Amino acid sequence: MDLLTKKWAHILKTVKQEYNITDISFKTWLAPLEIFSVQKDTLVILFPTDESNQMSLNYISKKYELPLKVTIAEITGKEYHLQFILPGQATNLKPSDVVSQGHRLADRENFLSSHLNPRYTFDTFVVGANNRFAQTASLAVAESPGQAYNPLFIYGGPGLGKTHLMHAIGNFILQDSPSKKVLYVTSEDFLNEVIESIRNNSSGSMSRFRDKYRTVDILLIDDIQFIIGKESTQEEFFHTFNALHSAGKQIVLTSDRPPKEMETLDTRIRSRFEWGLMADVGSPDYETRMAILRRRCEMDRFSLPDEILDYIASNIKSNIRELEGALNKLIAYSNLEKTTITMEIASRELQNIISPDTPREITPQLIIEMVSEHYQISVDQMISKNRSSAVAKPRQIAMYLCKDMTSSPLEAIGSLLGGRDHSTIIHGANKIADEYNSDEELHKQIDAIRKKLNPS
Numbered sequence: 001m002d003l004l005t006k007k008w009a010h011i012l013k014t015v016k017q018e019y020n021i022t023d024i025s026f027k028t029w030l031a032p033l034e035i036f037s038v039q040k041d042t043l044v045i046l047f048p049t050d051e052s053n054q055m056s057l058n059y060i061s062k063k064y065e066l067p068l069k070v071t072i073a074e075i076t077g078k079e080y081h082l083q084f085i086l087p088g089q090a091t092n093l094k095p096s097d098v099v100s101q102g103h104r105l106a107d108r109e110n111f112l113s114s115h116l117n118p119r120y121t122f123d124t125f126v127v128g129a130n131n132r133f134a135q136t137a138s139l140a141v142a143e144s145p146g147q148a149y150n151p152l153f154i155y156g157g158p159g160l161g162k163t164h165l166m167h168a169i170g171n172f173i174l175q176d177s178p179s180k181k182v183l184y185v186t187s188e189d190f191l192n193e194v195i196e197s198i199r200n201n202s203s204g205s206m207s208r209f210r211d212k213y214r215t216v217d218i219l220l221i222d223d224i225q226f227i228i229g230k231e232s233t234q235e236e237f238f239h240t241f242n243a244l245h246s247a248g249k250q251i252v253l254t255s256d257r258p259p260k261e262m263e264t265l266d267t268r269i270r271s272r273f274e275w276g277l278m279a280d281v282g283s284p285d286y287e288t289r290m291a292i293l294r295r296r297c298e299m300d301r302f303s304l305p306d307e308i309l310d311y312i313a314s315n316i317k318s319n320i321r322e323l324e325g326a327l328n329k330l331i332a333y334s335n336l337e338k339t340t341i342t343m344e345i346a347s348r349e350l351q352n353i354i355s356p357d358t359p360r361e362i363t364p365q366l367i368i369e370m371v372s373e374h375y376q377i378s379v380d381q382m383i384s385k386n387r388s389s390a391v392a393k394p395r396q397i398a399m400y401l402c403k404d405m406t407s408s409p410l411e412a413i414g415s416l417l418g419g420r421d422h423s424t425i426i427h428g429a430n431k432i433a434d435e436y437n438s439d440e441e442l443h444k445q446i447d448a449i450r451k452k453l454n455p456s
């Protein structure tokens with residue numbers, strides 16, 4: 001193991017020389033590779049890139065597995081099977097499969113069972129006016145878990161870094177105290193485990209579930225808004241929260257909206273969300289977007305002229321995932337076509353992602369989707385014949401918003417909403433218009449949806 005680690009840079013350079021690999025290919029595919037672990041005669045190699053970059057991983061193993069294998073055998077005198085992984089896949093390896101590199105085995109196992117992405121750290125997080133408060137609060141929590149702010153509730157729109165910050169907290173804590181038990185889950189994982197435990201209907205499975213969640217030191221639950229309306233899950237969450245909180249264990253939650261906009265959430269839970277500190281992340285300003293792009297280029301050892309970075313940063317304003325997606329597209333293009341990126345290539349390749357300065361068009365379709373997402377019901381239910389108020393009310397809200405925010409003919413709106421005629425649309429829209437003025441709660445809900453549709 002030590003020999004491999006010591007010789008790793010030398011191994012990579014030898015592959016480059018022996019197999020005549022160009023500088024750009026070396027920089028892109030080989031130089032980033034890191035030894036993740038060794039198990040008997042299997043060497044697990046990490047390609048630290050985007051979690052969803054399976055395409056690159058397949059490419060690396062197809063093209064470079066053999067050269068690496070041969071060179072490793074020549075230099076270390078030992079043959080290894082090679083396994084290539086992406087950051088997110090590190091958590092899929094069974095802890096018992098891996099032997100620590102540098103860390104103690106127990107610490108490595110602990111890291112793997114945390115489900116943390118090692119790339120999401122404070123170091124790789126660019127701070128700007130939009131996220132400074134959330135970043136500072138997260139760091140305070142990471143430095144003094146269970147003491148500074150509990151729970152920490154991070155909220156904001158999609159792709160703005162909430163998950164990144166949450167993982168950064170977990171990674172920081174494990175770095176500092178490797179034996180702490182940190183657990184990251186999405187609320188969907190939590191929900192599925194509750195359902196599974198109930199379905200198994202044995203006290204064993206429920207107590208295993210509780211053991212798992214109530215014995216951690218730090219619980220990180222992503223996208224907590226999805227537990228709204230799921231009664232058993234809310235109940236289980238409530239007890240988990242209380243058990244951890246009263247034991248001084250840290251809880252961090254993220255959501256797409258603040259607790260006060262979670263209208264149908266059990267008030268006991270909503271008040272707990274608000275016990276600690278709430279921090280929002282907003283859309284990054286131009287400088288922050290440029291800084292994020294520069295940082296990503298640096299990490300990927302890729303260089304792009306400022307003009308192109310500026311083109312991306314000026315046109316993708318409200319979602320960092322999309323910003324990174326645009327950059328990744330250009331990196332992939334440059335690697336595959338073996339060419340440098342010009343402004344012409346950038347604007348052609350990004351035309352589907354970037355539509356300069358055109359605000360998102362608000363269409364009835366978009367409204368229906370947004371309303372169904374807000375009330376956690378499916379679009380199919382929205383357009384069905386179901387008349388229960390849990391479905392009929394959101395449907396009427398969609399009618400109201402379509403009439404109010406678009407110039408679509410009533411017939412077209414009716415047809416999108418399951419073939420309803422124009423008088424039904426008028427009736428639904430008028431009913432909600434009246435309630436909007438008299439029902440404060442509904443007023444808030446509708447304003448929240450409007451804001452999501454038209455964030456500027």
Ligand SMILES: Nc1ncnc2c1ncn2[C@@H]1O[C@H](COP(=O)(O)OP(=O)(O)OP(=O)(O)O)[C@@H](O)[C@H]1O
Pocket residue numbers: 120124125126127131156157158159160161162163164165256292320321324
């Ligand atoms: N300030 C930042 N600095 C560097 N990278 C960032 C920053 N904010 C977000 N990112 C990157 O943008 C991508 C999307 O971020 P993340 O998944 O954390 O968003 P999110 O707010 O959790 O979104 P969603 O609500 O859709 O789950 C990630 O790759 C993340 O690393």
